[in-house]
Amino acid sequence: MVLIRIPKPWQVIDQPVTAEAAFWGRRKFMKSMIGLGAIAAAAPLTACQASTQGKRDPLAGVQDLNAVANANFREGDRPITGRQLAATYNNFYEFGGTKSIWQNAQALPTNPWTLNVGGLVKNPTTYGLEDLLNFPLEERVYRFRCVEAWAMVVPWIGFPMSRILDAVEPSSDAKYVRFTSYYDSEVTKGPGLRSSFLPWPYTEGLRIEEMANDLAFFAVGAYGQTLPKQHGAPIRMVVPWKYGFKGAKSVVGIEFVAEQPATFWNTINGNEYKFESNVEPDVPHPRWSQATERLVGPGSEFSWEQQPTLLYNGYADYVADLYA
Ligand code: MTE
Numbered sequence: 001m002v003l004i005r006i007p008k009p010w011q012v013i014d015q016p017v018t019a020e021a022a023f024w025g026r027r028k029f030m031k032s033m034i035g036l037g038a039i040a041a042a043a044p045l046t047a048c049q050a051s052t053q054g055k056r057d058p059l060a061g062v063q064d065l066n067a068v069a070n071a072n073f074r075e076g077d078r079p080i081t082g083r084q085l086a087a088t089y090n091n092f093y094e095f096g097g098t099k100s101i102w103q104n105a106q107a108l109p110t111n112p113w114t115l116n117v118g119g120l121v122k123n124p125t126t127y128g129l130e131d132l133l134n135f136p137l138e139e140r141v142y143r144f145r146c147v148e149a150w151a152m153v154v155p156w157i158g159f160p161m162s163r164i165l166d167a168v169e170p171s172s173d174a175k176y177v178r179f180t181s182y183y184d185s186e187v188t189k190g191p192g193l194r195s196s197f198l199p200w201p202y203t204e205g206l207r208i209e210e211m212a213n214d215l216a217f218f219a220v221g222a223y224g225q226t227l228p229k230q231h232g233a234p235i236r237m238v239v240p241w242k243y244g245f246k247g248a249k250s251v252v253g254i255e256f257v258a259e260q261p262a263t264f265w266n267t268i269n270g271n272e273y274k275f276e277s278n279v280e281p282d283v284p285h286p287r288w289s290q291a292t293e294r295l296v297g298p299g300s301e302f303s304w305e306q307q308p309t310l311l312y313n314g315y316a317d318y319v320a321d322l323y324a
């Protein structure tokens with residue numbers, strides 16, 4: 001165990017993603033979302049860009065964090081994604097339907113913050129921002145795989161989800177967990193995908209055994225510092241063996257429940273976005289293969305490195321038992 005020091009190599013400025021890649025990302029998004037395409041098409045892309053001029057620093061407002069590097073979770077094969085790139089190529093539909101939402105996301109109010117944990121538990125608990133940052137923090141380098149077949153490698157800082165389980169003590173009736181993201185239609189007014197038939201707020205869910213798994217993590221930081229807003233500040237889920245949409249950002253609620261909860265994408269299109277949504281190369285998305293993925297790198301999306309998708313995103317040793 002080594003105390004990480006700042007600055008890290010990833011603080012070297014890398015080339016931000018090109019407008020071209022963002023454009024193609026948006027086109028892919030529009031094609032990929034049955035039922036959502038029409039709304040994405042209506043998203044006021046140029047209006048958003050115009051209204052956010054002057055916000056030039058994607059890492060504005062982040063602060064240093066001390067964390068212990070967890071030697072069990074270092075990435076051996078793949079390079080860590082450039083920090084600027086990761087912070088400027090995001091999905092956060094509350095703030096727009098493109099990958100270039102980082103400026104709009106600066107409207108997210110993250111301090112103070114309240115995370116309510118309740119439902120079928122012995123000790124319902126409310127955490128404030130300081131409580132979350134005061135958990136013993138560790139750094140874990142995880143592979144990240146979006147259902148859209150792009151991938152990154154991110155050094156998260158945070159704590160295992162099991163710490164919350166230990167604190168609140170779920171009852172034996174609790175079989176599932178629902179995670180709810182921050183939502184305020186006034187804050188996302190303009191840039192967000194606001195259509196009244198979308199099931200806001202963004203929600204996600206896990207089986208309780210999945211939440212208890214060693215890999216399941218809450219990130220409060222990345223790349224040595226607190227999370228930039230576009231990554232889901234101040235706290236977001238990271239479940240690296242599942243597709244990225246399972247990792248709800250800016251979590252305000254955790255509820256332990258008896259039945260499988262409705263979730264955002266599964267409600268929009270349950271055929272394409274399953275509740276379980278593990279990374280499985282042999283299980284294609286209904287409209288594209290998941291056998292390979294593009295590792296996000298500087299420059300155009302078309303030059304990103306193609307690589308095979310790994311079962312459970314390479315974490316079978318940790319999670320295969322859950323699905324035996
Ligand atoms: N959480 C919320 N609240 N809203 C979102 O739109 N997008 C999901 C996930 N969590 C999303 C979200 C998707 S589709 C992905 S791929 C990841 O966030 C992207 O995380 P990143 O932008 O930090 O890389």
